[in-house]
Amino acid sequence: MAAEVVMPKLGMAMKEGTVSTWNKKVGDSVSKGDMIASINSEKIEMEIEAPQDGVILDILVQEDVGVPPGTIICYVGNPNEQLTEQNSSANELQAPKNEVAAAISLEEPPANAASSKKSKETVRISPIARKIAESENINIETIQGTGPKGRITKADVEKVLAERASESSPQTVERDNPAINKETLPVAGMRKVIAGRMHNSLLNSAQLTINMKADVTDLLSLQREIKEVIQQRHSVKISLTDFIARAVVLSLQEHKQMNSAYIDNEIQLYNHVHLGMAVALENGLVVPVVQHAEKMSLVELAAEIKTRAADARQGQLSTDRMQGSTFTITNLGAYGVEYFTPVLNPPETGILGVGATEDVPMYKGDDLQRRNVLPLSLTFDHRVLDGAPAANFLGTIKQYLEQPILLLL
Template identity: 30%
Template sequence: MATEFAMPKLGLTMESGTILQWLVPDGAEVRSGQAVLIVETDKVETEIEASGSGVLAQTGDVGEEYACGVRIGWFLEPGESPPEAATGPRQAPAQASTAPLSHTQPAAAAAPSAAPTRVPGERVLASPAAKRLARELGVELAVIAGTGPKGRITERDVRAALDASSAPALGEATPMATTAPDLSAAVSPPATLAARQLADLLGVDLRIVRASAADGRISRADVAVHVREVLARLSPPVEPARPAPPSAAPETKPAAADEAPPLAQTPTEEIPLRGMRGVIADRMSASLRSMAQLTLTMDVDMSAVVAERAALAEADRSDNGVGTADAAVPGYTDYVVAATAAALRAHPRINSQVTADAVALLGDIHVGLAVALDDGLLVPVIRHADRLSLSEIAAETKRLAGGAREGALGYDDFQGATFTVTALGMFGVDAFTPVINPPNTAILGVGRIRTETDWSGGNPAARPVLTLSLTWDHRAFDGAPAARFAGAVRDWLESR
């Protein structure tokens, strides 16, 4: 009996996953619990295990994004056919409440027989992968017929449209080249991995693509430029829009909420708002729209912490590999995390989440630690931080930060944060306005340790000072509780 294999929901915040790779071939016999594919979520790339046993019939396509709960395959008995095989195009499962974000059909069904008819200004439904490919190649999505659910355009539809109009020409030399390339050479020209992948996807011979880089290396952008040049030669001229009759009143429509303003100039590079970058953009915008966020700052005298760290470092050197030499000296952020966990235990209102009609106080204290990457930000979670010693927190932050940068953490490492700590002090920042990480009600920013002059004893004395920046949701609690919480963090650090 056929059993559906759906995109799993790995955590409360996971809404969809993109298939990066199937680890077993289509039609392979698998057993429950066996790793069968790699999925990219908004946070990590992770292996997905088979939820059943049998012959795996894959219906999910590599590079496409599917909502949690949507079918990506079937587990079949030997000799059994997928239930939808006799009905033609793939369909989203009837019991799934959410349609796939992008769902492709077999190649035979992907090529549209005619361009779709759309009302001017009508929103075009397309998967993120289809939009990205169309944008790179300069293809107008409005003239492509979608084969996904509800007419959604998939990446395969864009490729099919290219194949139908220009497949024979993509491998030909463009007439814009002044010299015909010598295709007899067996050696492929130097090219980036992304360029080779796009060329393989579209059937482009890299030997006829002109490199824009000084070292002659072909980039993905060079391949896209080549394809656009070929399409420009093959595309028929577009008829200008007919003006409305003089008697007709001009139609005015409000700008779409997600409509971007026109570019002020030609960009040197475009970074797609997808994957991690897209999730950060969506969630931070939603955070600011949905919460009444305010920020306060508070200085902390770090003399005690600096002295304690110096003593631990000296002990570490003296032990010559014994005792504390086996454990890293806690960093300043580790101290702040430990102080935050203690303060959250004393001020439970801060360890909360706003629901539709209440402020829910959360019993467990899980502190998220923002880790900066080259292309975004991840927030792994120190679970039950209030139960850990300072040295245990230091070891956990080292594991989480290193794993986040190396892509070695699991999905569970990012789940359940009730409060977040983010630091910019290593970049020379004194204070800043952190944005709350939903569904938390507060976030604590950590600045650099700087030297200030203390006059409290009558004589000037240098002291190390750190600024804490607390952003809180005014819906959940007011300024006085926020200030008392920040004061508790300060007191913990100053009383070491």
């Protein structure tokens, strides 16, 4: 019997997933577990596996087309198997609400209008493409659809917009000068998802970043004292990032408003801490999530962070380990960056940016000492909380880092 392959839900705020690449075509044989397509959404790019042995009977969603989670994107079944009427009915039921084959009928003008023949015809267009066309005042009858059966896709509308912008802008000297060499990189796959998600994050939230520095001299000393014992007993190499993560988890439990999400004009406060740890990959960025970090000791948290990061770099991170984060940490210290402005991972309220530790002269009482200072950058959603409570949260993190014994309790 034919098996449905659906677009998975990759995050609690996910509204759309895109098929970036089909590795198989209709009629190709597949074995259970074969990678048949790549999909992406919300900074995440993953492979879709064949649910059973058989052949690709039908592909319903083309490349670069976005559809809601739960949408059927293809069928896998036995060779020469015919899709049943039930399968077809399911496709028709889902068509109006996704990118597969949605169609609209243009409003019919009066019957005596002689030139209204085309406006009475049905124009096949995806909901997203229609929304963009309406907002940009584009006549959909003039768009050449490249989707199945001439359906107008989001890419078709974006092409029209690009052509309109090109026609309205003056020719530059660079464009006309053949002596100037330049390289153009397509924005696709994970890069395209990240670009869109970060742009939407800035458009749809009131983001503000505040900075603070913490004296981590005693923390680094404690790390040196206990790292060998922890590695011998637990086979875990404890790092500064692990201490920072522990400080963040404890601080979130004291400042619940920061451990929240802004969803549908409501602030949802969480009692659990699902900690996102940004990991840079060769082709983009992923955010593995450590679920229920509030229940873990420092050593347990360190082990989970390293396991998630390793899985992410090896492309073995499962979908459930990339969703549901309530707060995120991103660290650019390894690149020599001090303070920076991290962008929120929606719908989260906060994200902590960690910079590079610096040796500085600092007075401790009357004594001038060499101390280690860690720059911290907190971006928060001003719709959820104001500057003072955000500063208090960052100050609590600073307190834990400067009194590291508290992180072991």
